[in-house]
Amino acid sequence: MIPEIGHFALVLAFAIAICLAVFPLYGYLSNQQGFCATAKPLALLQGLALAVSFGVLMYGFLAHDFSVKYVADNSNLDLPWYFRMSAVWGAHEGSLLLWALILAFWGVTVALFSRGIPDHMSALVLSVMGMISVGFLAFMLFTSNPFVRILPFSPANGADLNPLLQDPGLIFHPPMLYMGYVGLSVAFAFAMASLISGKLDATWARWSRPWTTIAWAFLTLGIALGSWWAYYELGWGGWWFWDPVENASLIPWLVATALMHSLAVTEKRGLFRSWTLLLAIAAFSLSLLGTFLVRSGVLTSVHAFANDPERGVFILGFLIVVIGGSLTLYAIRASKVSEPGEFAWISRESFLLFNNLILTVMAVSVLLGTLYPLLVDAVGGGKVSVGPPFFNAVFVPLTAILVSGMAFGPLAKWRQSEDPRLFRPLIVTLIVSVVVGLAWPSILGGQYSIGTAIGVALALWVAIATAVDFVKKVGLYGGVGTTLARVERGMIGMWLAHFGLALTIFGVVMVENHTEHRDLRMGVGDSQNLGPYDVLMTDLTVINGPNYVADQATFEIYQGDALYKTVTPQKRRYNASGMVMTEAAIDSGVTRDLYIAMGEPLDGGDWAVRLSVKPFVDWIWAGAFFMGLGGFVSITDKRYRQRVREEKEAGAAEGATA
């Protein structure tokens, strides 16, 4: 009975979504306020219905209701409760439900926090989000219903959650990522609303800026969590694999990054209007495309866990409607957009244009590399694969170019920067970063790596330039004590994000060029040298986990003669699925990670063991954390709150006069 409540709530949400898609739009077109006013209540109702539906599915997991096929396929009596919760989004149907829930959640936030926006505008925005919701809910109900039952003979036990996903990182990674993906739908909806209404001035940019920034921040954290999870769970010790699914999240991220920057230009200067609209459409379209690529089986990938051509046809149809429709509307309307105003060659606009250009080229090259196997296959060229060499060869130089320009943007002024003195601090920055960058590989010792020198110089270049900008701007406002509170939060967010990128670049350069890595044969009593440490295997045992059996090795790590730490990597075999997973032992540190993973059992009771020292690897994710934090800080900017308050006061005044 209870699963049927969830199913019913899902159908109800679908019906509400149809109303949400139709009524406000009709109200806008026929100029009837009453219909427009349905948008906010409908958005709230839809959120409620989907929350019930989601809650019921989660209850099914917690209560071991194996009569629900999705639960039976993805849970097990032995599965710990926290993984039973995250198992809700562990496979295709449930992750779609999460997607729909988050879309509804963003709809609710738009309904609640759009008081500064004219009613007909928020009605259109919610209507567009309703249309997207209709597509997704129809997809779920007709091809991927999570509430399908196995009755009357339901299994006594479930098939268990994919062991790869039985990990704390996976509890948070998909929701974060979806918050980002789906959050981009708000910027998309604003762009569409302004295209529908034909009001193509800069106001839509002002409204959609905070939404874009927060979606971007979630996307950043989601990607970083995924990369961190891959690092410690997949047992290879890599942090990025250029896998189609990873690329599917990186492409919208690159476009959303470009969008954030071009929105700034559109809002402040009214320029790039047509381009910004296109980016807003592209960012969300590419998120949808990512979903299509992952879910349809068009591309084979290590984590395409729901390959089904029938579903693929449905998603493709949906993509055609959403992307094709929005691009058509764009083509009809955008040709009428005028671009008032000019800017000089050296101005903040031109640097942001440069930023957009490079980011777009990056996104297009990653997209091409990801789709290339498909394109070649489609024209009968057979199966090819595009690997990391291609992506690295394209991505690394483009990043270097992008980062070289990054220092100038914040220092430049809008319209024009006639005054070359603005860039004077960069001369010192350049000298310091080049000198330290060139010296850095020598300080490290070992073979001199020019790649490291360039990478470190670039990271320093950004970090110092950000610091210089910080000191200059804080100086404008007076002493350090009172200033931070007075500087625009958006500015602080930018500093954090730029500084974060510098940290990430430094981490990537160090770990890619200076990882010390060895695959060895080790048995109990064997000792191996690892960087400044000696690693001794002291024990090998078999451990019984809740739903797996593991071979566990105990390693004592010595620094000189003193015991530094004892670690226990495992090789687990999950009972229900028979899958074997590597649980690496990682000792994290600021300057390095020690990484010990068990490979394969060898004859004579020995194991193949993988030992690595990964310098500064955690900086990659620390940088991403700073970027995400920057996004969150910047949306707390006073001007966003002020507008709401002004509106409230205006409302209160109206109420008083009435």
Place this chain on the structure above:
Amino acid sequence: MNRIMVWLPLAVFAILVGFFFKGLTLDPREQPSALIGQPVPEFQLTDLNTGQPLSREQLPQQPFLLNVWASWCITCQVEHPYLTQLSQQMPVVGLNYKDTETAAKNWLQKLGDPYAVQIFDPTGRLGLDLGVAGAPETFLVDGSGVIHARIQGEVNQRVFERQIQPLLETFQ
């Protein structure tokens, strides 16, 4: 100019949709049926044991089983005794799939090596051409190198009697 340029994104998307649509019909899971009746794809790999180059021409000239396996694959261990028994009856060619040389050799040393030829495919290139979804998979190939059946998962006596034996009889 601008009036034409704004249609460009839509045009690019339309072309992509064409490719995607084609891509859907090329679903990797539909490959097995497409490969049945087709010759084994050409390949240029090495023999795991000898390290010598190996190509399609060096496969047996009589009906044989092409068994995709790897040392990391648990089910491969399960089916290994039965394959060893089968190898008395007909040649079994191994395709060591996405494996390392050391691990594969250790595995064979430990469990015995019934394979007539051992194709070493560490990158999974031939596996991809064959449409292999995972190990183990076994293909029945006739004397002229044409694939007649694909079995996903374990090969045991029941599978042999039901899916392989009837086809083998049609060869004679």
